[in-house]
Amino acid sequence: PIISMALEYDDGSFTQMIGVYPIQALNSVTFNSGSTPDERGMIFELPAPMLVGGVVIRMNVASNSLAVPIILYRADTYEVLRTSSMIGFTGASRHMNLRFDTVIRMEANNPYILTVKPDSATNVTLYDFDVNSSDLMNMMEGGTTWQYAERTNDGDWTFTANKRPWMSLWVTGIDHDISGGSAGPGDEDIP
Numbered sequence: 001p002i003i004s005m006a007l008e009y010d011d012g013s014f015t016q017m018i019g020v021y022p023i024q025a026l027n028s029v030t031f032n033s034g035s036t037p038d039e040r041g042m043i044f045e046l047p048a049p050m051l052v053g054g055v056v057i058r059m060n061v062a063s064n065s066l067a068v069p070i071i072l073y074r075a076d077t078y079e080v081l082r083t084s085s086m087i088g089f090t091g092a093s094r095h096m097n098l099r100f101d102t103v104i105r106m107e108a109n110n111p112y113i114l115t116v117k118p119d120s121a122t123n124v125t126l127y128d129f130d131v132n133s134s135d136l137m138n139m140m141e142g143g144t145t146w147q148y149a150e151r152t153n154d155g156d157w158t159f160t161a162n163k164r165p166w167m168s169l170w171v172t173g174i175d176h177d178i179s180g181g182s183a184g185p186g187d188e189d190i191p
C-alpha cells in the first residue's frame with residue numbers, strides 16, 4: 001500500500017521519507033502512436049555523474065507481442081542517447097525493468113528526458129501521479145528536477161512540475177571523484 005502524506009519542516013522544506021509519498025492523485029493514461037500527445041515520460045537531472053544501465057517504468061501494454069520503444073534523450077540538444085524496447089508484459093500494471101545493451105554515463109546537473117513512445121496503434125498505459133505543489137517532489141527520489149514531460153509528433157516538449165510518471169533509473173555506478181566515496185579517480189561500479 002502507498003502511504004500518502006507530507007511532512008513540512010518549519011523552514012518550509014520537505015525531505016524524502018522512505019515508503020511515504022506526497023501524492024494527491026494516482027493516474028493512468030492510455031495512448032498510442034496516433035494519440036495527442038504520443039510521447040510521454042519525464043525530464044530529470046542527476047546530482048552527480050552516474051552510470052545508468054537501464055530503467056524501471058510502471059506501465060502496461062495491450063499486446064504481448066508489441067515492442068514499445070523507450071527513448072533516452074539529452075534535453076538540451078534532443079540527441080537520442082539510447083533507444084530500447086520493452087516487450088511481452090500484458091496484464092496487470094507492474095514495474096517493468098529494462099536493461100540497456102550498454103551503460104551510459106550521465107553528467108551531473110544536465111537535463112535528460114526518458115520517454116515511452118509507442119510506434120503503433122496498439123495501446124500503452126503509463127502510470128503517473130500528481131502532487132499539490134512542486135516543492136512536495138523533494139519527498140521523492142530526484143526531487144523537483146524530475147518532472148513530467150510530453151510532446152506530439154516530435155514537436156516541442158511540455159513539462160509539468162507537480163506531476164511525474166512512475167519511472168526510475170537503474171544506476172550501475174557513481175563517479176566517486178565527485179561524490180567523495182573513494183581515494184582513486186573514476187566510476188565506482190555497482191554490480
